Amino acid sequence: MNIRIAPMIAVSAFVALIAMGAVNSAVAASVHQPSTVVELYTSQGCSSCPPADELLGELVKNDDVLGLSFGVTYWDYIGWKDIFGSSDNDARQVEYRGRFNSRYVYTPQMVVAGTEHIVGSDRSGVEGLIAKHEGHAKSLLLDWTLNGDDLDIRLPAGTGKATVWVVDIDRQRDVNIRRGENTGRIITYHNVVRKIRPLGDWTGEAKSIQVNLADMRAEGRDGCAIIVQQDGYGPILAALEVLL
Numbered sequence: 001m002n003i004r005i006a007p008m009i010a011v012s013a014f015v016a017l018i019a020m021g022a023v024n025s026a027v028a029a030s031v032h033q034p035s036t037v038v039e040l041y042t043s044q045g046c047s048s049c050p051p052a053d054e055l056l057g058e059l060v061k062n063d064d065v066l067g068l069s070f071g072v073t074y075w076d077y078i079g080w081k082d083i084f085g086s087s088d089n090d091a092r093q094v095e096y097r098g099r100f101n102s103r104y105v106y107t108p109q110m111v112v113a114g115t116e117h118i119v120g121s122d123r124s125g126v127e128g129l130i131a132k133h134e135g136h137a138k139s140l141l142l143d144w145t146l147n148g149d150d151l152d153i154r155l156p157a158g159t160g161k162a163t164v165w166v167v168d169i170d171r172q173r174d175v176n177i178r179r180g181e182n183t184g185r186i187i188t189y190h191n192v193v194r195k196i197r198p199l200g201d202w203t204g205e206a207k208s209i210q211v212n213l214a215d216m217r218a219e220g221r222d223g224c225a226i227i228v229q230q231d232g233y234g235p236i237l238a239a240l241e242v243l244l
Helices: 002-027 050-059 087-100 123-132 214-218
Strands: 030-032 036-042 065-071 109-112 116-119 143-147 150-155 162-176 186-202 207-212 223-230 236-243
Touching (some): 036 123, 050 123, 050 186, 087 116, 116 123, 186 223, 207 223
Parallel strands (some): 065 186
Antiparallel strands (some): 030 236, 109 116, 143 150, 150 207, 162 186, 223 236
16 A cells, blocks of 8 residues: 555655746746837727737847837727727827927837837838947846846936836737727737836936836736836836846
8 A cells, every 4th residue: 555655645746846846937037138129109990000010029029129019099989999008108109299399199109219209110210220229228237136026126326317117018919809990800919018107216326126026917917127218208228128
């Protein structure tokens, strides 16, 4: 009897260890500092947007590019309500309109480095701006420590003033659009912004900021970004991409 039980116990313990390893692997986050930040303002109700959505999907394959997809709401009236649309995203785009002295907001719009914008489906133009602003997101070299779900970010001393934003994202989502200009299309969205909020200010002094990732996980998010942006909506000085 004991001879039979012992192997069963050993096997059970081995399986348990494998399961624990799988869980730990699933919750382990990775963090890196990209070179460039690209923001796409898009809408599921906009027939001109899918090529830009596809382009962003290609850009984010490069770890040096942090691409973020901001769903806006002002095309919802056409017949399909963007399920990722947010008034906070609308407000951010409007802030850029003022910074760029533009007469209106539009989709698809890509903002590169927080300093220049271009039609989001203009591949050569977007690639040109990325090359032009390469390295802007490392103007401040960040240091960080990840301990479980606690991310401690250390900003160095420098000059200027900036807002530190945290952006909760879904890394990939497929949407079956059933009404409006894109009726019948299934579109894949990458690094979808689900929430953006300020973490605090950086005023040129060395500073540490803590982010707890547990709430993001609980809400179903599988990534986030940290953006250090001059004067709130100006040039982006630094960024981190966190994969949950």
